[in-house]
Amino acid sequence: MRVFEPTVPLSRARAPVPDHEDVGLTAYVERAWEEAFSLSEKPCACPRCGSRHTVLLSRRSSRGRASPSFGCQSCKQGFNRRTGTPLARLRSPEKLRYLIPWLGQQTSIESVADDLGAGRGAVSRWVTAVRQWLLQLDPDGVWEARVRLGVRFAARTTCYECHYSGAVLHGGFNIDRTRKFLCPTCGATLQRLKLEALGIVLDMIIIQDVANTVLRNQSRQGRAPAFALPPNTEVAPLAPPAPKRIQPRKLRLDIGALPARSSVVRADRPVWGKRSRVEPDALPDRENKALTNFLMDAITRAYAPDVEPRPACPWCGESHVNPAHNSRGVPQYGCTQCGKVFSRLTGTPLSGMRHRDRLARFVQLLSQPLSYTQAAEELAVSTLLVSRHWVPKFRRWLLELDPSGVHERLAQLGAKPQAPPMVCPKCAWEGTMQLYGFASETHHLPVEHRIRQYRCPACKRTFRITALERRAA
Structure with missing residues (x-):
């Protein structure tokens, strides 16, 4: 039975993969390798008829003969120590020795091929030949089952949110390096520790095996494989992901159902169109200092470099969070309940905000009874960015900071004249x-x-x- 380590990353895209070499498998293959490529001139048994009446035919030569060859006096056939094994017709078998430490590691063929400076197809054929060779050395398949290179796996469990049962998607790791999964139906994050606490069965299945691909290509080319692999390497079907995820990856502000804003002050001024020729300085400055100071204090707390105080998780509301890392000077936290990684900017208009150099000036304009076009000209941004993103998001954030709505009612930017x-x-x-x-x-x-x-x-x-x-x- 092939066993996978769930704490090892699937790729090197975000973090380096730790060295998890199977020392026992490496030592076993090294001993078999030394025997197969031995330079000893002592004749061995014939691999075809098993006769011990063998003699030395030729010694090792520097002209391309890598090992001595022998002759059988019973069947009159020549052979060497690799005859009758999957390594007999393998090209460049001496390079295969550098692949031995990678056999027990669950990594991709592409990453190993880059490290070895070989092609992906060559590494795939080498891995397949070694697995067939191990089955010849150990028919029980104990050592062959410890080869994890080129074998992709997936978890199979039951979602505790929508009760979906089947293969689930990989969702990365939590702060404590425990793996989490994603339900392909509802998109919920499934914690491994919570699955174990609820008594839900979690097992691993193989979804892709490079050996099956190599053997399939050989069959298409008319070359029947002489050494078959055990049937437990068949590819298990993976449930297709849903076309639309219910749970979003990024927490967004709900800017709907905001109260309409009207301004009596703007009724004394002309309502300019998008192509206004009036200079922005033609209007008096009506900034509300109370709203500006309130928002600037909240922005300063959000961008604070200190880890403490720790915010609650904006996804599930859990207060017990752990510091993760810093991203551009902003502390990141990991939730122990849902496994999400977030910062103080998550769930606020500051998350992913463009033109942050204009943030201070926008806060000053938020309390003034100006049109969206006038504010966009003052900030040198598009009118849609101000009207559909900045103003609605900051008004919603003001309602979260002050549920009474006192400060939100002070926002007059974009208010209709009445x-x-x-x-x-x-x-x-x-x-x-x-x-x-x-x-x-x-x-x-x-x-x-x-x-x-x-x-x-x-x-x-x-x-x-x-x-x-x-x-x-």
């Missing part, structure tokens, strides 16, 4: 009027001296109110 309640001078209807621009004869005047026009929703007639009258009202 006229204050007033009485229509034509029909005496009282309510919120519709903005109808400014009087044409006052367009050349500053904003604070223009005459605003309104339209009554009841009688559909327009009327004017000067800036002084608006202030008096």
